[in-house]
Amino acid sequence: MANIRDIAKHAGVSVSTVSRVLNDYPYVSNEKKLKVLSAMEALNYIPNHLAVNLSLGKSRVIAVVFPWITNPYYLRILEGAIKQASKYAYHIIVIETHYEEPEELKVLDMLKHRSIDGIIFITKELSIETICSYEQYGPIVLMEKNDYLPYVFIDQYKAMKKALDYLVQEGYKKIGYSVHRKNGFSANARAKAYATLPKNMQYKAFVYVSGLSLMEGKSLAQNILNQSTLPDAIIVTNDAHCAGIYAEFQNRGIKVPEDIALISYENGELSLINDITSIDLPLAEMGERSVDLILTDTAKSEELPSKLIIRRST
Amino acid sequence: MANIRDIAKHAGVSVSTVSRVLNDYPYVSNEKKLKVLSAMEALNYIPNHLAVNLSLGKSRVIAVVFPWITNPYYLRILEGAIKQASKYAYHIIVIETHYEEPEELKVLDMLKHRSIDGIIFITKELSIETICSYEQYGPIVLMEKNDYLPYVFIDQYKAMKKALDYLVQEGYKKIGYSVHRKNGFSANARAKAYATLPKNMQYKAFVYVSGLSLMEGKSLAQNILNQSTLPDAIIVTNDAHCAGIYAEFQNRGIKVPEDIALISYENGELSLINDITSIDLPLAEMGERSVDLILTDTAKSEELPSKLIIRRST
DNA sequence: TTGTAAGCGTTATCAT
DNA sequence: ATGATAACGCTTACAA
DSSP, rough: OOOOHHHHHHSSSSSSHHHHHTTTOOOHHHHHEEEEEEEHHTTOOOOOOHHHHHHTTTOOOOEEEEEEOOHHHHHHHHHHHHHHHHHOOOOOEEETTTOOOHHHHHHHHHHTTSSSSSEEEEESSSOOOHHHHHHGGEEESSSSSSSOOOOOOEEEHHHHHHHHHHHTTTOOOSSEEEESSOOOOOOOOHHHTTTTGGGGGOOOEEEEEEOOHHHHHHHHHHHHSSEEEEEEEEESHHHHHHHHHHHHHHHHHOTTTTTOEEEEOOHHHHHTTTOOEEEEOOOHHHHHHHHHEEEEHSSOOEEEEEEOOOOOOO | OOHHHHHHHHTSSOHHHHHHHHOOOOOOOOOHHHHHHHHHHHHOOOOOHHHHHHHHHHOEEEEEEETTTHHHHHHHHHHHHHHHHHHHHEEOOOOOOOOOOHHHHHHHHHHTSSSOOOOESSSSSSSSHHHHHGGGGOEEEESHHHHHHEEEEEOOHHHHHHHHHHHHHHHHOOOEEESTTTTHHHHHHHHHTTSOOGGGGOOOGGGGEEOOOOOHHHHHHHHHHHHSOOSSSEESSHHHHHHHHHHHHTTTOOTTTOOEEEEEOOOOOHHHHHTTEEEOOHHHHHHHHHHHHHSSOOOOOOOOOEEEEEEOOO
């Protein structure tokens, strides 16, 4: 394996000159440049990026962290991040935490050890203090608004409020909603929005803690239909979960929206095909902006807007 | 930033000893070991993996390559790969090629430049000769059976044959199927299996070239229903596409399986919820085994079995 | 415009 | 068990 020194020797120049040619620096005479180029050709030179990385102190890799990659919601964020990273000649490694703190700590340690140049936490379990203590080792972006770390976020309170206001205006009286984790960041925001409803329209029994997947949606629907009083509208965590509910409703002859209306978060393909009113979330853009936050100094933390797309399910 | 030399000095030992402690070698006296450890503590030492990588000539990263990450079929392979890689303390970077050869060449160049230690091509556009010419730079795994590179693969011919035999046995006469790309690896395998049907049961008009997504499934269904003669059973590329077809069939009052039967490849959640007969593919396992192929000498190329799961749609 | 030489922070060989 | 010292292959002051 020829290295930069071999090239220098073969071309009769110094290593710095070779390096300059390699990196397209100005101030290299055409004559020497050609010599270097042909030496590279002759010796079949292959630049070694591991060496470049060490020398520059960069890995050109960013980690994107989430509980499960199979959640299409997270996936679209990831896709945005991959796309944007490639513009900077960076690459994305994927970390699944399964909601385990030790997994998050492992990623933070990778940052500390310079295996990665930055971290995007799509969700986090660790306290913000813990995460902050690693910021000295490299940029870390969250998807929650906070006062300590850069973030890109969608205001879940506003999104929920938008859906609620619309449902109220349409005359729905018994509105329910599902959350994935009772005390997650977005669950709290949604609860806060729900609490703005008139007191007589707030039903603890219509707050469903459930999963994110299709099949879990199906079983949630079964549970719902077993309740003595039924909601007349449900706002569901994501498209897949909502599609599961919708499918079960169809099985059981529940008409949407006549019997029960549905709204999902996500506005992906599944809401499109079932004609489900959905809260559009700019997920790919979240991924893109968070990469910008990691890789540039000019990008600023920001809030991205959600939008209610009305379809036949309400 | 303290480095290994600073630690050595502070502890009054040599760098080799520090390195030995770092890597849990035997042959280090407890006395010196403690000295080193406390020096690390005192100087707040952080090992630099970029340096380790250069020294070892490894990046500890593997690339997984596919056209689009949003295909759940590929995603489950990716998930298996991530999981398995983490067992070896490796990480996975995700490459979306959008079926563009230059993107595949970029990944191959990363291998050449030692940015990654290996490549898993879930699909490929480049000729096998081209890819082979990069094998000298590191292990490359394909998901097609071939004589040149290691592979993990599912025999698409056998899978298709299984579905066809079953349909024939159930009395279906006008069997159609969809493929994603007319001359893709699996399209050819499926065509070969289809050609084993009695001549009078082969219908060119029932071979549908279509997409992979839900919405594309929906429009395929519309096209199918516009045909003058309808198939009585269709084998569909994947769950999402099949779910799109199924949804449109429901809209149009087409009964499954009475009017048209459906079989999907994938056997994921979408086939489960719609009770679709599906060809189970061990996708996560494909990811796991390909990582093994990259990272161990003992793993051998292998064929993984598919299995027909019979449900209500046939 | 070019070259010298000092990093970057490890691992690994080879003595002792 | 321990230490010198040479890799690993590049970038980048600084000097010329």
